Amino acid sequence: MSAPGALSWLGIVRLGLVQTSLGAIVVLTTSTMNRIMVIELALPAMIPGFLVALHYVVQLSRPRFGHASDESGRRTPWIITGMAILAVGGVLAAVATAWADSARYAGLACAVLAFVLIGLGVGLSGTSLLALLARQVGPRQRAAAGSVVWIMMIAGFVVTAGVVGQFLDPYSGERLVVITAIVAAIALTVTVLAVTGIEPCAPVRAAVVPAPTTDGAARGVAFRFALATVWADDRSRTFTVFVFVSMLAYSTQDLILEPFAGAIFGMTPGESTQLAGVQNAGVLLGMLLVAVSGSLLPNRRTAALRTWVVGGCAASGAALLGLTCAGISGPGWPLAASVFALGLANGVFAAAAIAMMMALAGAHGDGREGVRMGLWGAAQAMAFALGGFLGTAAIDVLRLLLPSPALAYASVFAIEACIFLIAAHLARGIRVPDAAPAQPAEMSNHEPWRLST
DSSP, X not given: OOOTTOOOHHHHHHHHHHHHHHHHHHHIIIIIHHHIIIIISOOOTHHHXXXXXXXXXXXXXXXXXXXXXXHHOOOHHHXXXXXXXXXXXXXXXHHHHHHTTTSHHHHHHHHHHHHHHHHHHHHHHHHHHHHHHHXXXXXXXXHHHHHHHHHHHHHHHHHHHHHHHHHHOSOOHHHHHHHHHHHHHHHHHHHHHHHTTOSXXXXXXXXXXXXXXXXXXXXXXXXXXXXXXXXXXXXHHHHHHHHHHHHHHHHHTTTTHHHHHHHHHOOOHHHHHHHHHHXXXXXXXXXXXXXXXXXXXXXXXXXXXXXXHHHHHHHHHHHHHHHHHHHHHXXXXXXXXXXXXXXHHHHHHHHHHXXXXXXXXXXXXXXXXXXXXXXXXXXXXXXXXHHHHHHHHHHHHHHHHSSOHHHHHHHHHHHHHHHHHHHHHHHTTOOOOSSOOOOOSSOOTTOTTBOOO
């Protein structure tokens, strides 16, 4: 069991297994089931777009989740509970997808409930995991630890997409439900084993709250105060805006890439699921490239981090222009290579951005790691909710206005490229402290909302 700032690399890898498990379930719901709804069930792209947007809207409560875990001082119960909710939601989403083939409205109603549960599960487990990581990892390990955890999450995407793609053909609703249930059961088991005993038995109170009280209104005031304090910090606010814009650019293609592969390049569900694996393999390689270069290891090299973020966003824009050309050229275009290039560029900017996130979250030493992680998670969730829905809605509208579906997809990819360039410009203004400030030994009597660690 580790004290604050003393988590070993083995402990970091264990937390990475939680992200791997989370990614394994999420990739099935946002990628594979999305494609099945659009192609196999012939539903409008806006329907899965709405469902995925709904699960991100639910995650706007991430700051509240983070604040609650700050108050309790214990993250692992939140992580396990969140993963259990996510597992149930993932299986229910598969049932809803299969059900919608024979009972359209009943299946879609079930899907709404499933995606609400998925959003709750991701918000609970993901925010608490990041807060635990920021607090339990030493200042000079935070960047590399964050990268390792995200690399393992992408590995979960890659492995799940590749393996499930092999077993999903020939497609049937029953096969989808069985595969999803197996993945969910494995993910929950791995999570419980990974986090057991990883934090101290006694809660470590470092939260920003008013004087202890059982009054719900006072707890609400405490949350609003903590959130306002974090938002007032220029660095936290600037990073929040960057997260929103960059994730908006990323998420707009997330729900249309597999339908694009099926509609324009004639890929089967298994083939397009494996294409998602190719993209995530590129993300994994991009993260490894940044980590191995050493830019994530010393927190003092913030200029290098900004360079990687700006370059990664610009390269992502260029890769999306390649997909624009793929839409215009059609089946003759090397689609897998373009998708891999997009994943590689995404991985580069994401790894450097994660390094900034970990440094900023723990830099103040004030016990607000959960609130900060929740705020940035909420910004990402809002971006994904808007991006996923607007991307699919744009496809539906442009397919009515333009002479071919290929031009509709190409137009949306071009718009995404422009948003990534805006994100690159914003990234130039991000400033990250070189090292975390020392935690004060004593708290002032004029700050009754602080509790000693």
